[in-house]
Amino acid sequence: MRRPGSRNLVPLREASGLPTDPQARIEARLRHGWLLVVGPALVKHTRLLRISRGTLVVGCWQPRIIPSLRTSAQAVWPQVQERLLRLWKLNIQAMEIVPCDPPEAEKPAPPRREPDAFKAVLELLRTRQKG
DSSP: OOOTTOOOOOOHHHHHTOOOSHHHHHHHHHHHTHHHHHOTTTTTTEEEEEEETTEEEEEESOGGGHHHHHHHHHHHHHHHHHHHHHHHOOOOOEEEEEEOOOOOOOOOOOOOOOOOHHHHHHHHHHHHHHO
């Protein structure tokens, strides 16, 4: 029974905005470390779409390079699979490369204005002079 005036407690994971689904957490960790998964050459052309039934589904938005990506993925799959197991403790059985839309352009963060040190010193001197 809830007491009047008491607050509802929210789990920390929900309050932090992190995904609560274990699969979504794993995918978020992989997206964050995507450079380590595919390497510097492919990070500009691919992105993780999902992990489905033990298969890493990778999207590529340049259709002309998909056949060569599939060929090279077969050649390096044992190394990628070992890296996934070692770094993220994921036992992924296969990798599939499919066409996808390019990622949305990230909006640049608004420029952060550093506080003006001179202005801060002037304000400090003015307050000391008044008081």
